[in-house]
Amino acid sequence: MNRKWVDNEVYFGPDRRKGGPGKRWGDRRVYDDAGQAPPLGAVMRRLRVQLSDTSRPEDRRRIYELARFAASEAERQHFPACADPLREALTRINQGDYAGADEFVTRAQAVFNGAR
Secondary structure (H helix, E strand, O other): OOOEEEEOOOOEEEOOOOOOOOOOOOOOOOOOOEEEOOOHHHHHHHHHHHOOOOOOHHHHHHHHHHHHHHHHHHHHOOOHHHHHHHHHHHHHHHHOOHHHHHHHHHHHHHHHHHOO
């Protein structure tokens, strides 16, 4: 499984680019912004910071993507007690209840930090 990760203004998620014969003619991209997936704890901290500003639609979309990634990463790392509050936070984000979502992210962080 490809563990390279892209995190920029346009896209947040796994690197879906396929390897090929090389760069196409005229492709001037010199910086490859793909890297390793961020740790789950860092994603939850970033999610809490992002939840403080939900004024623009781009911010709300990014919050949704971060929450979705955090929940799937918690499931992948076999932390069901952490994934459940994150899925509930995702539901709250869909409903527009960002304060409630922050509460569930805080619960997930407490479970994650206590599991070590």
